Amino acid sequence: MYEFDWSSIPGSLPFLWQGMMISLGITIVAVAAGIAWGTVLAVMRLSPSRPISLFATLYVSLFRSVPLVMVLLWFFLIVPSLLRDVLRLSHATDLRLASAMVGFSLFEAAYYSEIMRAGIQSVSKGQSSAALALGMTPLQAMWHVVLPQAFRNMVPLLLTQAIILFQDTSLVYVSALADFFGAAYKVGDRDGRLVEMLLFAGAVYFVLCSAASWGVRVLRRRVLA
Amino acid sequence: MISLRNVHKSYGHVQVLNGCSAEIRKGEVIVVCGPSGSGKSTLIKCINGLEPIDRGEIVVEGVSVGARGTDLPKLRARVGMVFQHFELFPHMTVMDNLTLAQVKVLGRGADQARQKAGALLDRVGLREHAAKHPGQLSGGQQQRVAIARALALDPVCMLFDEPTSALDPEMINEVLDVMTALARDGMTMVVVTHEMGFARKVANRVVFMDQGCIVEQAPSAEFFAAPKSERAQQFLSKVLEH
Numbered sequence: 052m053y054e055f056d057w058s059s060i061p062g063s064l065p066f067l068w069q070g071m072m073i074s075l076g077i078t079i080v081a082v083a084a085g086i087a088w089g090t091v092l093a094v095m096r097l098s099p100s101r102p103i104s105l106f107a108t109l110y111v112s113l114f115r116s117v118p119l120v121m122v123l124l125w126f127f128l129i130v131p132s133l134l135r136d137v138l139r140l141s142h143a144t145d146l147r148l149a150s151a152m153v154g155f156s157l158f159e160a161a162y163y164s165e166i167m168r169a170g171i172q173s174v175s176k177g178q179s180s181a182a183l184a185l186g187m188t189p190l191q192a193m194w195h196v197v198l199p200q201a202f203r204n205m206v207p208l209l210l211t212q213a214i215i216l217f218q219d220t221s222l223v224y225v226s227a228l229a230d231f232f233g234a235a236y237k238v239g240d241r242d243g244r245l246v247e248m249l250l251f252a253g254a255v256y257f258v259l260c261s262a263a264s265w266g267v268r269v270l271r272r273r274v275l276a
Numbered sequence: 277m278i279s280l281r282n283v284h285k286s287y288g289h290v291q292v293l294n295g296c297s298a299e300i301r302k303g304e305v306i307v308v309c310g311p312s313g314s315g316k317s318t319l320i321k322c323i324n325g326l327e328p329i330d331r332g333e334i335v336v337e338g339v340s341v342g343a344r345g346t347d348l349p350k351l352r353a354r355v356g357m358v359f360q361h362f363e364l365f366p367h368m369t370v371m372d373n374l375t376l377a378q379v380k381v382l383g384r385g386a387d388q389a390r391q392k393a394g395a396l397l398d399r400v401g402l403r404e405h406a407a408k409h410p411g412q413l414s415g416g417q418q419q420r421v422a423i424a425r426a427l428a429l430d431p432v433c434m435l436f437d438e439p440t441s442a443l444d445p446e447m448i449n450e451v452l453d454v455m456t457a458l459a460r461d462g463m464t465m466v467v468v469t470h471e472m473g474f475a476r477k478v479a480n481r482v483v484f485m486d487q488g489c490i491v492e493q494a495p496s497a498e499f500f501a502a503p504k505s506e507r508a509q510q511f512l513s514k515v516l517e518h
Contacts, residue, residue, distance in 0.1 A: 180326055181363035185377035186353025186429065195376060199367045 057247050063238040070234030071255075073148065077230065078217045081155035085216075086209060088156065089163025090202075094193060096168055107164070114161035120222050126154030127226040147228045151220075159216055166208050170201030207271040214263050218256060231255070277302045277433060277464055278323060283332035285318060292318045293329070294488035300433075305465045307475035307496065310485035311511060316468040317360075319485070320435045323466065324355045337432060353381050356426030356434040360441050362418040364410035370397070370421050371406040374428045382429060389428075396424040400454050416447030420454050433464035440471055472515055476500050484508045 096107035114122065130150035134140065174197045182192035202209075221232035229237060232252055239248030278300040285293040292315045300306055308316045321327040322334055325341045325348045334341040339351055364373050374393035378384045384392070397403045400420040402413075410418050419439055426434060436455065440448045452474050459465055459478045469475065475482055475496055482499040484492040484507075492505045503509045 175361075175363075177359060177361055177363045178365065180321075181357075181359060181365075182377075183349075184324055184326060184352055184355075184357040184359075185425070186349045186381040187377060188349050191380055195380065196365055200365075203367065 053246070055247055056244055057251070059238055059242040059244045059248060060251055063234075066229075066238065067231060067234050070229050070231040073223075073228065074217065074220045074230040074232070077148070077151055077155055077220045077223065078213065080152045081159050081216055081220075082209075082213045084152075084156035085159030085163045086167070088160035089165075090167045090198065092160060092164035093167035093171060094198075096164065097171060111161045111164055114158050115165075119158055119219055120225060122158045123151065123154045123222055124225055126150045126157075130154070147223075147226045151223045151226065151228060155216065155220070159212070162212055163209065166205050166212060167201060169208075170205035171197055173204050174200045203274070206274060207267050210267045210270070211264070214260050214267070217263075218260060221256075277337055278466070279333075279335045280319075280323075281333045281335075283319070283322060283329050283334060285322065285327065285329045285331075292488050293322070295332070296485075296488075296490045297332075298483060298490060298493060300464065300466060302464055303462050304480045305459045305463075305478055306467065306481050306483055307479040308466065308468045308483045308485060309470065309472070309475065309511070310491075314485040315488040316485050317437050320357075320437055320466055320468055323435055324352045324357055326357075349381065353377070353429050354432050356429065356431035358419070358422050358426055358434065358436045358439050360438040362410070362415070362422045362442075364418055364422055364425070366410050369407055369409055370402070370413070373410065373421060374425050377425075378428050392428055393424070396427050397421075399427075399457075400424045414447060415443045416450045419443065419447075419451045423451075423454055423458070427458075433466070434458070436465065436467040436469065438468050438470070440469065470515060472500070472512075484511065486511075 092107045092110060095103045096111070098104050098107075127147060127150050130153055131146040134146055134149065140146070171193075178196055178200065179189075179192045182196040183189070187195065220230055223230050224233045224236065227233065235248045235252035236245070239245035242248075280296055280298045283293050283296045284291070296315075296319060298306075308319065310316055318327055322329050323336065323341065325346075329342055336351060336355060339346060341348075341351065364370075365376070368376065371390065371393055374396065375386065375389040378389035378392060379386060394403060394406065397406055400423060402417060402420055402424070405413060405417065405421075410421065413421065423439075439455070440451050443451065448471070452471060455465070455467070455474070456478050467474070467479070479496040481493060482496045483490055484499070484503070484505070486507045492499070492503065492508050494504070499508070500512070503512055
């Protein structure tokens with residue numbers, strides 16, 4: 052019978068906390084940048100210009116057709132050397148966090164763009180007609196009239212996607228970056244208490260994400276009401 | 277001020293406008309009527325370029341709507357439009373609905389825009405609702421706000437696309453009253469409507485459409501007293517029976 056030994060946890064809490072900050076940091080940056088770039092992609096995709104919409108379509112289907120972990124690996128391998136060349140940084144500078152943020156942002160933008168596209172299409176055509184009839188350009192109509200409503204309609208979906216993203220940040224373990232999951236793994240490995248640490252980490256993810264999902268459900272009810 | 281010359285438009289195989297021509301002079305109030313599906317709404321949406329046309333020409337104040345190089349936003353800012361379903365912006369207050377285009381399109385200062393908006397809300401009797409959102413207003417109130425929103429840009433003419441069709445009966449008159457006052461002030465108006473009482477009282481001329489064609493245009497007194505075409509006679513007997 053396996054004997055559980057949870058004694059590694061209390062001493063490693065500060066280290067785990069640092070890891071949680073990295074996980075949350077990546078999530079926040081990727082959600083913000085992903086929604087911004089995803090919205091641009093959604094608008095491009097609905098553009099009457101063929102090359103512009105084709106670019107957005109290709110971008111979205113490319114990122115949706117490859118595994119996230121592979122995208123992250125590319126970015127760990129490519130972005131650091133690229134940034135070092137461009138910014139003339141020393142090899143000692145740790146760019147793993149930056150490349151994780153870039154990789155997640157570009158990847159998530161593909162998913163956010165699909166959500167925003169649905170959001171834009173959920174706003175009635177009469178709204179943009181009214182904006183155009185007032186003399187706004189198509190971009191002004193999009194920015195002042197359609198996007199605010201699209202965004203509001205899609206808040207629950209955008210947040211749900213953010214929760215998934217938060218879980219996916221654990222994939223940065225491929226770069227040995229100590230996010231929350233990576234930190235828990237390291238501690239467990241060091242103390243020979245991997246089972247306990249991974250159970251603990253799983254419980255933390257479970258509590259945080261189900262609390263957030265519950266929050267989204269409450270919000271959705273209020274948005275629909 | 278507005279001339280339509282041999283305007284054609286089709287959606288795929290369906291011919292919605294089939295050679296429509298009309299002249300609208302400054303200060304005239306024109307009512308466009310006809311059975312549903314006759315192309316009335318499409319016709320007025322072509323006037324400000326919301327619907328492109330396939331053939332023919334539409335000229336508004338000397339500017340050809342469909343021509344290459346026409347600054348459509350600039351033209352539309354001078355042509356007010358009121359929609360069947362109001363299309364107020366639900367995420368903004370009534371005041372912001374009225375100031376948005378003034379600031380973003382005409383480049384007016386915020387204070388000037390608010391002043392203009394306030395005066396127009398007075399005119400449609402809704403000053404005290406300025407801080408509300410459109411969802412808090414009745415249909416009739418929303419449509420009056422929509423009229424004020426269009427007027428805020430000082431348009432040279434106004435297009436109305438079935439402005440009372442989505443309203444409960446008891447709210448129709450408050451909107452028609454605003455439109456009647458506007459007509460009395462000399463605004464050039466093109467109104468698609470089934471309100472024959474309004475047409476009879478306010479319109480200078482009636483344009484009767486059927487199956488994408490302008491079948492008849494006549495001064496309104498003449499049209500209601502003795503419609504020339506058989507189709508107009510049939511239409512009138514149906515709408516006036518009750």
